[in-house]
Amino acid sequence: MISGADLLRIEDLSISFAMLGGQIDAVKKANLRVLPGRVTALVGESGSGKSVISQSIMRILPKVASASGRILFNDPLTGTETDILRLSQDGPDIRAIRGRRIGKIFQEPMTSLSPLHTIGDQVSEVLTIHEDMSRDERYERTIEMLRMVGFAKPERAFRMYPFELSGGMRQRAMIALALICRPALLIADEPTTALDVTIQAQILRLLKDLQQEFNMAMLLITHDLGVVANVADEVVVIYHGEVMEAGPVEDIFRRPGHPYLKGLMAAVPHFDMKPGERLKALREVPVNASHLLGVSEERQKEPGPDILLSVRDVTKSYKIRKSGFFRRPDEAPVRAVDGVSFDIRRGECLGLVGESGCGKTTVSKMLMRAVTPDSGSIVFHDRNGPVDVLEAEGDQLQKLRGKIQMVFQDPVSSLSPRMTVQNILSEPLEIHKRGTPKSRLETVSALMEVIGLNRRYLNRYPHSFSGGQRQRIGIARALALGPELLICDEPVSALDVSVQAQILNLLKDLQKDLGLTYLFISHNLAVVDYMADRIAVMCAGRIVELAPREILMRAPVHPYTKSLLAAVPFPDLDRPLDFSTLKTANASDMRNWSAPFRQDDDGHGLATADLGEGHLVLARSNADVRELRP
Amino acid sequence: MLRYILWRIAVMVPTMLLISMLVFTIIELPPGDYFESYVAELRAMGEEADMEEIEALRERYGFDQPAPIRYLHWVGGMLHGDFGYSFEYQLPVSDVVGDRLWLTVLVSFVTILVTWIIAFPIGIYSATHQYSWGDYGLTFLGLLGLAVPNFILALILMYFANIWFGTSIGHLMDQQYLNEPMSWAKARSILEHLWIPVIIIGTAGTAGMVRRLRANLLDELQKQYVVTARAKGMNPFRALVKYPLRMSLNFFISDIGSILPQIISGAEITAIVLSLETTGPMLIKALQSQDMYLAGSFLMFLAFLTVIGVLVSDIALAFLDPRIRLQGGSTK
Numbered sequence: 027m028i029s030g031a032d033l034l035r036i037e038d039l040s041i042s043f044a045m046l047g048g049q050i051d052a053v054k055k056a057n058l059r060v061l062p063g064r065v066t067a068l069v070g071e072s073g074s075g076k077s078v079i080s081q082s083i084m085r086i087l088p089k090v091a092s093a094s095g096r097i098l099f100n101d102p103l104t105g106t107e108t109d110i111l112r113l114s115q116d117g118p119d120i121r122a123i124r125g126r127r128i129g130k131i132f133q134e135p136m137t138s139l140s141p142l143h144t145i146g147d148q149v150s151e152v153l154t155i156h157e158d159m160s161r162d163e164r165y166e167r168t169i170e171m172l173r174m175v176g177f178a179k180p181e182r183a184f185r186m187y188p189f190e191l192s193g194g195m196r197q198r199a200m201i202a203l204a205l206i207c208r209p210a211l212l213i214a215d216e217p218t219t220a221l222d223v224t225i226q227a228q229i230l231r232l233l234k235d236l237q238q239e240f241n242m243a244m245l246l247i248t249h250d251l252g253v254v255a256n257v258a259d260e261v262v263v264i265y266h267g268e269v270m271e272a273g274p275v276e277d278i279f280r281r282p283g284h285p286y287l288k289g290l291m292a293a294v295p296h297f298d299m300k301p302g303e304r305l306k307a308l309r310e311v312p313v314n315a316s317h318l319l320g321v322s323e324e325r326q327k328e329p330g331p332d333i334l335l336s337v338r339d340v341t342k343s344y345k346i347r348k349s350g351f352f353r354r355p356d357e358a359p360v361r362a363v364d365g366v367s368f369d370i371r372r373g374e375c376l377g378l379v380g381e382s383g384c385g386k387t388t389v390s391k392m393l394m395r396a397v398t399p400d401s402g403s404i405v406f407h408d409r410n411g412p413v414d415v416l417e418a419e420g421d422q423l424q425k426l427r428g429k430i431q432m433v434f435q436d437p438v439s440s441l442s443p444r445m446t447v448q449n450i451l452s453e454p455l456e457i458h459k460r461g462t463p464k465s466r467l468e469t470v471s472a473l474m475e476v477i478g479l480n481r482r483y484l485n486r487y488p489h490s491f492s493g494g495q496r497q498r499i500g501i502a503r504a505l506a507l508g509p510e511l512l513i514c515d516e517p518v519s520a521l522d523v524s525v526q527a528q529i530l531n532l533l534k535d536l537q538k539d540l541g542l543t544y545l546f547i548s549h550n551l552a553v554v555d556y557m558a559d560r561i562a563v564m565c566a567g568r569i570v571e572l573a574p575r576e577i578l579m580r581a582p583v584h585p586y587t588k589s590l591l592a593a594v595p596f597p598d599l600d601r602p603l604d605f606s607t608l609k610t611a612n613a614s615d616m617r618n619w620s621a622p623f624r625q626d627d628d629g630h631g632l633a634t635a636d637l638g639e640g641h642l643v644l645a646r647s648n649a650d651v652r653e654l655r656p
Numbered sequence: 657m658l659r660y661i662l663w664r665i666a667v668m669v670p671t672m673l674l675i676s677m678l679v680f681t682i683i684e685l686p687p688g689d690y691f692e693s694y695v696a697e698l699r700a701m702g703e704e705a706d707m708e709e710i711e712a713l714r715e716r717y718g719f720d721q722p723a724p725i726r727y728l729h730w731v732g733g734m735l736h737g738d739f740g741y742s743f744e745y746q747l748p749v750s751d752v753v754g755d756r757l758w759l760t761v762l763v764s765f766v767t768i769l770v771t772w773i774i775a776f777p778i779g780i781y782s783a784t785h786q787y788s789w790g791d792y793g794l795t796f797l798g799l800l801g802l803a804v805p806n807f808i809l810a811l812i813l814m815y816f817a818n819i820w821f822g823t824s825i826g827h828l829m830d831q832q833y834l835n836e837p838m839s840w841a842k843a844r845s846i847l848e849h850l851w852i853p854v855i856i857i858g859t860a861g862t863a864g865m866v867r868r869l870r871a872n873l874l875d876e877l878q879k880q881y882v883v884t885a886r887a888k889g890m891n892p893f894r895a896l897v898k899y900p901l902r903m904s905l906n907f908f909i910s911d912i913g914s915i916l917p918q919i920i921s922g923a924e925i926t927a928i929v930l931s932l933e934t935t936g937p938m939l940i941k942a943l944q945s946q947d948m949y950l951a952g953s954f955l956m957f958l959a960f961l962t963v964i965g966v967l968v969s970d971i972a973l974a975f976l977d978p979r980i981r982l983q984g985g986s987t988k
Contacts, residue, residue, distance in 0.1 A: 084886075084887055086886045086887055116886075116892050121889040123889070124886065124887055125888035125890075132884065134880055137879055137881060138881055138883075140885075140899050140903070141881075141903075141978070142899075142903060142977060143898075151890075152888050155891075156889060187978045189979055189982075203884070203888070204887075
């Protein structure tokens with residue numbers, strides 16, 4: 027390491043939090059450096075201390091934290107080296123660095139801007155603090171910056187409030203705020219984690235472009251190895267507050283040395299997995315479904331109809347009251363779900379992919395009878411004959427509830443903190459009046475074994491489990507009634523990569539052992555690719571493409587599917603994102619699709635075209651099938 | 657915005673009408689009327705009432721007419737400033753209330769101001785120095801203020817005010833100025849006495865506001881945008897005032913709606929203990945003696961203040977918070 031060449035050098039940094047009854051060491055003697063004009067990625071799972079390091083660089087740690095060591099910032103503008111940890115807390119010296127020489131953007135663009143102040147106010151405020159400028163100059167500079175980050179009408183954006191912008195645009199405003207003083211270093215703390223995959227690709231491209239244009243260094247904090255492979259020059263891997271491995275991105279990806287890093291890489295699902303290939307979870311869960319096997323044997327003896335659930339043309343509109351107190355009420359109904367049809371075959375896993383707000387969760391709620399569609403039908407083909415899901419009442423509905431169960435996204439809020447695991451798991455049985463208290467306890471113990479948790483934990487409360495364990499409890503709860511269809515709504519989105527693999531493998535094993543059918547909803551294409559047999563892609567309330575997994579991944583037809591696939595960052599240096607094809611335009615906007623997939627003005631609506639081999643695509647009703655093929 | 661304000665003011669009219677019906681029903685609920693209780697009182701003292709005169713009075717004030725007509729009389733009179741006649745004082749209501757109303761407004765207004773002036777710095781200090789000795793000490797004081805009943809505080813303060821400052825006990829002014837026209841000397845005497853009721857009435861309110869401001873500000877201080885402001889290099893105090901404090905003001909503004917009537921009606925017991933010349937004791941007396949026009953006008957006045965307070969806080973909220981102004985009903 028050549029000292030002096032580093033923009034930022036962190037030496038023996040330790041950070042600890044004072045807690046009731048002792049202290050927690052979040053970072054233990056970490057060393058890392060950031061070169062000027064390069065992107066350094068700090069990779070780690072939640073709780074690894076990566077965010078804490080980034081906070082300590084700007085001295086914005088929470089009050090209970092204390093840091094020791096050295097953080098040397100070598101300002102290229104003045105050529106002087108400052109030890110940031112020696113500066114007084116919130117004093118003028120550190121404030122002159124914050125925002126001016128080091129900028130920062132955060133994970134959650136919704137909350138990182140004040141909802142009460144306009145974008146222009148919040149961005150130009152940085153200039154008010156640091157630069158001696160007139161009001162007009164500040165305005166000019168802010169407008170210029172907003173244009174640079176991709177606002178088509180910066181004058182308009184200047185006067186807008188954050189809640190009037192989409193997540194992607196908010197993050198762009200945040201980038202403008204962080205970069206307006208042309209800092210030497212930008213700290214990006216999970217800048218794209220809260221964004222959809224196509225938006226993520228746009229923001230990554232913007233960050234990369236601006237980083238090169240301003241010739242600034244960037245410290246990118248992320249857990250996503252795909253993002254790292256596409257953006258970073260140097261990588262630092264951190265685990266439990268200790269730096270495991272550091273070096274150029276080439277070395278890290280081609281020759282990972284540390285077992286943790288190797289394990290992490292094997293745990294990420296990617297598109298090149300062979301059929302039947304298994305993810306290697308860092309900690310595998312042994313599945314022992316023998317106690318529940320009785321159910322599945324019975325099922326195998328008497329297989330029901332091939333199609334388990336058929337959804338036909340369901341539609342749901344929401345009225346948005348845009349009026350408030352101040353405007354004339356114009357009630358434009360928004361079609362959250364617009365003519366969605368699909369079948370779920372018995373024993374398969376149907377993946378449902380789409381970006382936030384596309385209606386995938388609304389569809390899942392309809393299947394659960396939590397939302398009533400405006401029109402359409404949903405039929406559940408039970409062994410004893412078909413059941414109309416939307417019409418079922420009383421006893422029939424109660425039986426149906428036992429057949430369709432749900433696994434939720436957030437393992438923290440989906441389990442009641444006031445119930446023990448035993449209460450949580452036996453509650454469905456009590457509601458459905460199954461068995462005696464004694465037999466319920468046996469079932470609950472069996473369920474614990476199924477998800478690989480010791481039955482001694484039955485009397486504990488959810489807070490004493492980790493995120494992955496809680497999600498396993500959530501799965502066990504869903505399994506308690508012996509359902510046939512399990513709806514998994516983003517079951518791994520809130521989990522770390524290493525835990526994600528564990529849960530995915532658990533779900534796979536359960537499906538095999540118990541003969542379950544899954545509807546697997548996710549925004550993560552790689553995860554769906556790993557899990558699903560067939561994949562449906564949803565966009566703006568419609569299913570635009572539905573095909574068996576290999577076909578959809580190999581030969582997608584619909585432009586939206588293509589842009590979705592093109593935007594996924596691979597944790598593979600040989601497959602970089604093609605930033606040039608990523609337009610700033612919104613991929614889910616129908617106007618950006620090629621002609622055969624657009625609704626035209628002549629009144630030719632969209633219809634589902636069959637391309638054979640179960641490959642369905644939404645296209646103009648008069649379009650020729652050959653025309654659709656690429 | 658103008659549309660909204662006009663609409664809100666228009667909505668006040670039916671609200672006030674409904675309230676007036678309720679008020680009328682309430683003051684009509686007890687059996688009998690003022691004259692009956694008057695006669696009973698006279699008889700109890702062994703005097704003979706002139707029944708003829710009383711019948712004449714009854715007729716004059718329409719007590720022999722059915723309730724709906726009396727209601728219309730009452731409401732119609734109020735519309736052009738005639739609040740009726742107080743039998744107890746043998747004066748028109750507006751004359752009886754007159755002076756007292758202004759004194760009440762003065763006491764309340766000063767109390768509100770003092771509440772805010774004390775509560776704000778303490779609330780901000782407590783929130784920014786959470787779990788420090790200062791926070792604990794101020795919290796303790798605040799809880800004392802909340803817990804001690806007003807009348808006890810009134811008695812204690814009266815005692816010490818007399819011993820230490822020689823201020824005469826009770827009333828809002830020295831005895832000699834009672835029922836005197838306003839003069840400089842009287843004004844000074846009022847100011848001299850004012851601080852005692854202000855402290856007594858304001859303590860609980862101040863303590864409550866400190867607690868709420870602290871809680872709200874603590875919530876806001878956790879938010880990400882505060883970190884953003886710090887990361888900009890802002891002066892911590894200016895950042896505090898511009899972002900989290902501004903956000904935590906919403907509760908305070910929606911409080912205005914209830915603070916006006918609360919202070920006027922909540923001060924009754926204190927006012928009785930201190931024998932203040934405010935409206936509180938008068939209202940209680942009027943309700944006891946079924947002096948219906950006086951009581952009714954009072955209740956209407958309180959209701960009017962509530963409605964106005966809510967209107968003011970709604971408009972102020974819309975001005976201050978763009979989310980309310982621009983998003984209307986759909987909030988995230």
